[in-house]
Amino acid sequence: xxxxxxxxxxxxxxxxxxxxxxxxxxxxxxxxxxxxxxxxxxxxxxxxxxxxxxxxxxxxxxxxxxxxxxxxxxxxxxxxxxxxxxxxxxxxxxxxxxxxxxxxxxxxxxxxxxxxxxxxxxxxxxxxxxxxxxxxxxxxxxxxxxxxxxxxxxxxxxxxxxxxxxxxxxxxxxxxxxxxxxxxxxxxxxxxxxxxxxxxxxxxxxxxxxxxxxxxxxxxxxxxxxxxxxxxxxxxxxxxxxxxxxxxxxxxxxxxxxxxxxxxxxxxxxxxxxxxxxxxxxxxxxxxxxxxxxxxxxxxxxxxxxxxxxxxxxxxxxxxxxxxxxxxxxxxxxxxxxxxxxxxxxxxxxxxxxxxxxxxxxxxxxxxxxxxxxxxxxxxxxxxxxxxxxxxxxxxxxxxxxxxxxxxxxxxxxxxxxxxxxxxxxxxxxxxxxxxxxxxxxxxxxxxxxxxxxxxxxxxxxxxxxxxxxxxxxxxxxxxxxxxxxxxxxxxxxxxxxxxxxxxxxxxxxxxxxxxxxxxxxxxxxxxxxxxxxxxxxxxxxxxxxxxxxxxxxxxxxxxxxxxxxxxxxxxxxxxxxxxxxxxxxxxxxxxxxxxxxxxxxxxxx
Amino acid sequence: xxxxxxxxxxxxxxxxxxxxxxxxxxxxxxxxxxxxxxxxxxxxxxxxxxxxxxxxxxxxxxxxxxxxxxxxxxxxxxxxxxxxxxxxxx
Ligand code: SF4
Numbered sequence: 001x002x003x004x005x006x007x008x009x010x011x012x013x014x015x016x017x018x019x020x021x022x023x024x025x026x027x028x029x030x031x032x033x034x035x036x037x038x039x040x041x042x043x044x045x046x047x048x049x050x051x052x053x054x055x056x057x058x059x060x061x062x063x064x065x066x067x068x069x070x071x072x073x074x075x076x077x078x079x080x081x082x083x084x085x086x087x088x089x090x091x092x093x094x095x096x097x098x099x100x101x102x103x104x105x106x107x108x109x110x111x112x113x114x115x116x117x118x119x120x121x122x123x124x125x126x127x128x129x130x131x132x133x134x135x136x137x138x139x140x141x142x143x144x145x146x147x148x149x150x151x152x153x154x155x156x157x158x159x160x161x162x163x164x165x166x167x168x169x170x171x172x173x174x175x176x177x178x179x180x181x182x183x184x185x186x187x188x189x190x191x192x193x194x195x196x197x198x199x200x201x202x203x204x205x206x207x208x209x210x211x212x213x214x215x216x217x218x219x220x221x222x223x224x225x226x227x228x229x230x231x232x233x234x235x236x237x238x239x240x241x242x243x244x245x246x247x248x249x250x251x252x253x254x255x256x257x258x259x260x261x262x263x264x265x266x267x268x269x270x271x272x273x274x275x276x277x278x279x280x281x282x283x284x285x286x287x288x289x290x291x292x293x294x295x296x297x298x299x300x301x302x303x304x305x306x307x308x309x310x311x312x313x314x315x316x317x318x319x320x321x322x323x324x325x326x327x328x329x330x331x332x333x334x335x336x337x338x339x340x341x342x343x344x345x346x347x348x349x350x351x352x353x354x355x356x357x358x359x360x361x362x363x364x365x366x367x368x369x370x371x372x373x374x375x376x377x378x379x380x381x382x383x384x385x386x387x388x389x390x391x392x393x394x395x396x397x398x399x400x401x402x403x404x405x406x407x408x409x410x411x412x413x414x415x416x417x418x419x420x421x422x423x424x425x426x427x428x429x430x431x432x433x434x435x436x437x438x439x440x441x442x443x444x445x446x447x448x449x450x451x452x453x454x455x456x457x458x459x460x461x462x463x464x465x466x467x468x469x470x471x472x473x474x475x476x477x478x479x480x481x482x483x484x485x486x487x488x489x490x491x492x493x494x495x496x497x498x499x500x501x502x503x504x505x506x507x508x509x510x511x512x513x514x515x516x517x518x519x520x521x522x523x524x525x526x527x528x529x530x531x532x533x534x535x536x537x538x539x540x541x542x543x544x545x546x547x548x549x550x551x552x553x554x555x556x557x558x559x560x561x562x563x564x565x566x567x568x569x570x571x572x573x574x575x576x577x578x579x580x581x582x583x584x585x586x587x588x589x590x591x592x593x594x595x596x597x598x599x600x601x602x603x604x605x606x
Numbered sequence: 607x608x609x610x611x612x613x614x615x616x617x618x619x620x621x622x623x624x625x626x627x628x629x630x631x632x633x634x635x636x637x638x639x640x641x642x643x644x645x646x647x648x649x650x651x652x653x654x655x656x657x658x659x660x661x662x663x664x665x666x667x668x669x670x671x672x673x674x675x676x677x678x679x680x681x682x683x684x685x686x687x688x689x690x691x692x693x694x695x696x
Pocket of ligand 1 (some may be wrong): 294
């Protein structure tokens with residue numbers, strides 16, 4: 001087989017055993033890799049009633065056929081399991097060097113079950129896997145542990161994906177960090193690692209599967225580098241990182257303010273340009289990326305270099321809590337990274353506490369100090385309570401839905417879909433985005449797909465996904481569904497979401513690597529299959545149409561800004577969405593006919 | 607007639623100018639202003655900012671009331687038009 005090693009590593013931590021799990025070519029073509037293959041593997045191993053933090057929850061780390069190939073922007077991997085935050089399918093992806101090393105270790109990925117009786121880490125190198133003792137590393141923060149394990153392996157080329165103290169404490173939105181500040185951020189998969197007493201995975205090695213047509217792969221790689229390097233978005237990402245969007249987001253009322261109750265906010269001090277003027281910045285890139293959207297802040301404090309915050313983090317710890325202090329946001333980002341928590345869920349949960357405080361739903365007695373819009377230091381103090389699991393921080397670390405339930409509040413106040421907190425794109429500003437959030441395979445997600453980008457003027461002409469009026473809901477259902485499928489596939493291949501590559505080119509890349517004759521139509525069908533597979537998996541845990549909804553706090557019309565008086569018509573878009581997907585509009589679940597068409601009927605071996 | 611433009615954010619940084627004025631023959635449409643901007647500034651990098659006699663499609667123009675301007679729209683003397691580069695990535 002080309003493009004794949006054709007095997008996963010299966011690790012049973014309870015029995016301290018490892019074995020190879022062979023993959024057939026049919027399985028690879030059907031489930032591609034990355035998050036989709038992870039979902040297929042998890043789907044076969046879970047049943048309703050599973051405890052996400054119990055030993056039976058399988059944790060998968062998966063690369064794809066693109067990973068570690070000569071193509072640009074492909075050093076990414078996906079993590080999947082049943083999420084402790086949402087209770088259904090959870091996935092997250094990250095870039096860096098770790099994905100390249102993971103594939104280089106000689107497996108396409110690994111699936112971890114059971115629970116070790118004491119802390120361990122996995123060391124994978126050139127086809128040899130070891131379960132090693134990690135007692136001495138338990139408690140280390142997510143940066144320190146990466147350095148410590150590199151030293152422990154004595155392997156200068158090893159790259160480490162690890163949990164920080166938050167994962168050990170089973171914080172519901174704990175993440176997995178790799179290559180210093182890169183994060184598989186969402187869905188609390190760091191807590192799943194922690195529940196298994198698995199501190200880290202260190203990967204190394206130079207085993208790479210052959211490509212079907214290496215000459216064509218090299219040609220496609222060269223073309224892609226030139227296309228990516230010359231793209232306007234790439235230029236902006238290179239100069240300002242993802243936070244380039246802050247000033248645009250404010251103009252469009254896409255950046256939410258004051259816990260989704262406003263859209264007008266003086267964010268001039270928080271823009272990508274302001275960030276670059278204020279700090280001495282160094283760019284960093286995932287392996288093989290010509291952009292390098294990551295940024296490090298040198299001398300943030302004397303002798304301290306920290307990872308710079310992404311747009312999502314700046315917005316969540318900025319306008320969402322009414323804060324304009326950029327230093328404070330960089331500090332919050334750093335603390336989240338050190339402990340290993342998702343900055344989106346953390347920021348939104350803290351902003352909810354601020355909202356509750358303003359409404360009298362939380363008191364000074366409960367919190368221990370005053371919250372209130374613009375009180376940045378209080379946001380940082382509350383973050384510390386979350387990270388240290390103290391006082392009200394214990395509740396805030398459960399996410400907004402659990403907070404609303406525990407405090408007897410209307411659940412429509414919780415800014416989440418199916419338990420996953422809203423990202424920093426306001427659904428009143430881009431109606432297609434509203435549908436993406438409501439139906440996202442892991443809950444509210446701006447990356448599957450980033451439909452706001454379509455209505456900003458980008459497009460996927462081959463699939464007729466064309467820009468429209470961002471404030472109109474009619475007609476968005478089908479293109480948003482197609483775009484969700486296309487972007488979902490990026491996490492299977494694996495390909496960075498910022499790669500401006502059209503389906504014909506992506507299909508050609510997959511074909512050159514694997515030897516399969518893949519058309520753009522088959523590519524879209526792969527994405528459709530992926531989204532439907534994840535839906536089936538989540539249906540085991542109760543996901544259906546009744547949960548494809550938006551919380552009132554995020555959807556009700558605002559009284560200010562560019563979206564004043566506007567709200568998306570979700571039901572209309574949902575009907576169009578289910579019709580495209582071949583899902584029953586009454587239940588929101590795939591029909592038997594659709595499952596058969598996608599090769600996903602019960603009993604189909606995966 | 608004189609029309610004023612304001613460039614915001616990334617666009618201002620890349621064009622190295624925040625405000626500019628243009629004298630246009632009356633009656634003028636928005637497309638005429640775009641052509642005038644192209645003539646004066648299109649030497650500025652990056653070249654990806656530019657389309658055929660206009661900005662690339664990612665550059666949006668908004669009137670003072672926040673509405674997006676289209677090429678056929680008539681301009682009024684003294685009007686102030688804001689331009690933004692609208693690209694997402696985070
Ligand atoms: S654009 Fe950023 S996230 Fe994507 S591959 Fe490049 S450095 Fe990594």
